Amino acid sequence: MAKIIDAKGLACPQPVLLTKKALEEEAKVTVIVDNEPAVENIKRLGKHMGCTLHTEKKEDGTFQIHLSREAGGSADVPLDVSCATGPLVIAISSDRMGRGNDELGYVLIRSFLHTILSLEPLPHTVIFYNTGVKLTVKDSEVLDDLKKIEESGVSILICGTCLNYFGISKDLSVGVISNMYDIASTMAGAGRLVVP
Amino acid sequence: MTDMEEYHVILFDSVHHALRSEKILKEIGIPHKLIPVPRHISSDCGICLRFTANLRNKIEDALTGKVEIREIRPL
Numbered sequence: 001m002a003k004i005i006d007a008k009g010l011a012c013p014q015p016v017l018l019t020k021k022a023l024e025e026e027a028k029v030t031v032i033v034d035n036e037p038a039v040e041n042i043k044r045l046g047k048h049m050g051c052t053l054h055t056e057k058k059e060d061g062t063f064q065i066h067l068s069r070e071a072g073g074s075a076d077v078p079l080d081v082s083c084a085t086g087p088l089v090i091a092i093s094s095d096r097m098g099r100g101n102d103e104l105g106y107v108l109i110r111s112f113l114h115t116i117l118s119l120e121p122l123p124h125t126v127i128f129y130n131t132g133v134k135l136t137v138k139d140s141e142v143l144d145d146l147k148k149i150e151e152s153g154v155s156i157l158i159c160g161t162c163l164n165y166f167g168i169s170k171d172l173s174v175g176v177i178s179n180m181y182d183i184a185s186t187m188a189g190a191g192r193l194v195v196p
Numbered sequence: 197m198t199d200m201e202e203y204h205v206i207l208f209d210s211v212h213h214a215l216r217s218e219k220i221l222k223e224i225g226i227p228h229k230l231i232p233v234p235r236h237i238s239s240d241c242g243i244c245l246r247f248t249a250n251l252r253n254k255i256e257d258a259l260t261g262k263v264e265i266r267e268i269r270p271l
Contacts, residue, residue: 103215104211107211107214107215107230107243110230111230111231111232111243114229114231114232115232141229144229
């Protein structure tokens, strides 16, 4: 039987500290938490301590992380904790990355979007506005990457005003059309906001 | 499943050669993709051209003599 740690409602870094203590005593531990930073901190701890682990997301919004410490795994590891609250949000404000040279900027934005898929953890939301929306319509060269990002569970919000301005609303091929209320509140509620 | 496909990449000494290659392949309609050079190949901030292995001969024919290629290798 796994030892069960109920860490719901506890402020960071309590859940990861309790998990570490439990893993020093038991080989199998199940932790229940109610926020994603705690999940990520516990996953990192588990990896450092040589655990196999899997995470279940429950319908009530909590997460169960099952950790099993392998023989040879060390309990003497540094704590690697990030207490940033709120999700990672990426805002794509242009179909170029950076200013200066458009040809280069277009190469960079494609590379950036391709690389999002290998981020860990994945962003919670990617928002497209201004000329950024041109990347989300049919014949866009990054559509395959964006579809994979969406299939991985990332929410993709597209500025409807912007699609309308460029006359490309009917060509939208990924994500959901959104408005400034959602876009502003998603950006304001982000733990970290990345604007390439 | 596209993920199961075997890919090769072309590495270049200059971003300009990568862009010229992309232009040539677009014009003749050979599927490909510019991607950042994967970390396991190089830590440079570079871009490379990825394609499915079965297109290798076609792509080499299309680019030979027109752009400078550093290396073609499996991904």
